[in-house]
Amino acid sequence: MNGNDESVTQTDIELTGYLDGELTGEERRALEARLAADGSLRARRDLLAGARPAAEAFDLLLAEAPEDRLNGILDSTRPARPTVAWQRRRFAAIAAALLLIVIGGAIGFGVSHLVKPGNVEIAEPANWRAVVAEYLALYTDDTLAAIPDDPALRTTELANVGAKLSLHLTPEDVALPGMTLKIAQLLEFRGMPLAQIAYRSESDGPAAFCIIANGKPDRPVTLEQRDGWNIAFWNADGLGYMVIGRGAPETVEALATTLMTRDL
Amino acid sequence: MTESSHDVVRAGLRAHLARLWRYGLVLSGSRDAAEDLVQATCLRALERAHQFEPGTRLDRWLMTILHRVWLNELRAARYRRGQGLVDAESVLVFDGLRAIEANISAGQVLRGVQSLPEAQRETVFLVYVEGYTYREAAEALDVPIGTVMSRLAAARAKLSAFQENRPDLRQVRP
Numbered sequence: 001m002n003g004n005d006e007s008v009t010q011t012d013i014e015l016t017g018y019l020d021g022e023l024t025g026e027e028r029r030a031l032e033a034r035l036a037a038d039g040s041l042r043a044r045r046d047l048l049a050g051a052r053p054a055a056e057a058f059d060l061l062l063a064e065a066p067e068d069r070l071n072g073i074l075d076s077t078r079p080a081r082p083t084v085a086w087q088r089r090r091f092a093a094i095a096a097a098l099l100l101i102v103i104g105g106a107i108g109f110g111v112s113h114l115v116k117p118g119n120v121e122i123a124e125p126a127n128w129r130a131v132v133a134e135y136l137a138l139y140t141d142d143t144l145a146a147i148p149d150d151p152a153l154r155t156t157e158l159a160n161v162g163a164k165l166s167l168h169l170t171p172e173d174v175a176l177p178g179m180t181l182k183i184a185q186l187l188e189f190r191g192m193p194l195a196q197i198a199y200r201s202e203s204d205g206p207a208a209f210c211i212i213a214n215g216k217p218d219r220p221v222t223l224e225q226r227d228g229w230n231i232a233f234w235n236a237d238g239l240g241y242m243v244i245g246r247g248a249p250e251t252v253e254a255l256a257t258t259l260m261t262r263d264l
Numbered sequence: 265m266t267e268s269s270h271d272v273v274r275a276g277l278r279a280h281l282a283r284l285w286r287y288g289l290v291l292s293g294s295r296d297a298a299e300d301l302v303q304a305t306c307l308r309a310l311e312r313a314h315q316f317e318p319g320t321r322l323d324r325w326l327m328t329i330l331h332r333v334w335l336n337e338l339r340a341a342r343y344r345r346g347q348g349l350v351d352a353e354s355v356l357v358f359d360g361l362r363a364i365e366a367n368i369s370a371g372q373v374l375r376g377v378q379s380l381p382e383a384q385r386e387t388v389f390l391v392y393v394e395g396y397t398y399r400e401a402a403e404a405l406d407v408p409i410g411t412v413m414s415r416l417a418a419a420r421a422k423l424s425a426f427q428e429n430r431p432d433l434r435q436v437r438p
Contacts (some may be wrong), residue, residue, distance in 0.1 A: 007418075053423065057374050061286045065281065077303070217338055
């Protein structure tokens with residue numbers, strides 16, 4: 001953005017520097033001499049002086065800061081080291097709510113009416129991966145085995161989910177070696193669309209590839225462990241990606257690398 | 265990274281979380297983005313803790329990191345995702361401030377600053393709220409000092425007009 005405002009006058013710049021105490025002694029004396037002789041210049045000075053925003057107004061914003069969440073963010077920031085310890089309880093409520101929606105959607109129970117957000121106190125977690133790990137932990141092989149394999153349905157699901165993320169997703173795009181694609185569904189995390197693409201692996205059980213439109217900066221693939229899950233996550237073009245499974249870290253990382261090379 | 269520099273930076277982050285969030289809010293106009301900015305700033309600062317020079321101001325160092333993250337990564341990413349920046353007048357940045365009398369003029373100040381173009385807004389914030397000198401602001405924003413001067417002058421001119429156009433709000437000012 002061009003910060004130079006072409007309409008700004010040299011006079012306003014000088015007066016502002018004067019009001020802010022940023023003129024040199026010589027500049028200040030010269031301007032003061034002009035001010036003494038020029039009533040309209042004094043009026044302009046007074047107008048600009050009255051337009052200085054009061055810092056006190058911004059103090060009110062400090063009180064608005066979500067201190068608990070910010071502290072949680074700091075606590076969970078562990079650079080260059082996988083985070084193992086995690087405050088599990090904070091996520092229990094939202095994970096349970098998500099699970100009801102996921103299982104309800106998958107099995108066909110209309111249980112969403114049981115979730116009354118107004119009555120459930122949900123501490124918003126700062127990390128979507130923690131939430132995904134929490135609810136994926138409740139999947140069993142049987143959860144996914146119960147979903148019939150239906151390539152046409154998967155194609156539709158992926159197209160719908162992809163549309164929400166401005167991605168073109170097809171079964172071929174998200175196919176993974178040794179994994180059966182079981183379901184693609186759209187969830188939401190803190191108002192951001194979250195795609196969950198679930199797989200069943202013969203050897204390692206449930207796994208998932210998730211995409212969230214979180215607008216975060218690009219970052220390369222990073223590995224972490226949460227509650228026995230291995231996770232490989234990365235960010236590109238404002239989208240957050242993660243692959244999560246029970247396989248070895250190298251296996252999960254290889255899956256992530258495979259997906260990264262697909263131009264989604 | 266030595267353990268001590270890491271600890272110093274972590275403690276500094278802890279002490280300045282609210283201020284960093286406020287800066288993120290002023291830059292982005294969005295609470296959600298402000299939180300993301302704090303998160304990215306925590307990560308960057310801890311990754312680069314060894315680069316912090318003891319004896320210099322840690323809060324300023326953190327603010328500069330946050331600004332860089334905003335400029336280089338988050339801002340662009342939000343534009344790319346089509347989220348853009350929220351229209352200044354519609355931002356409910358101050359919805360927590362109930363319209364009690366004492367806060368009306370504060371709300372007016374905040375809305376006025378929010379209505380400024382981003383470059384002017386960030387400069388006004390650093391100099392008039394965070395107390396940066398012109399030179400410090402120029403370094404923090406990586407612009408010439410003359411740019412800081414013209415931004416502040418343009419901002420003051422706009423804010424005076426903003427007040428003129430809102431006589432209903434202006435009358436509550438002392």
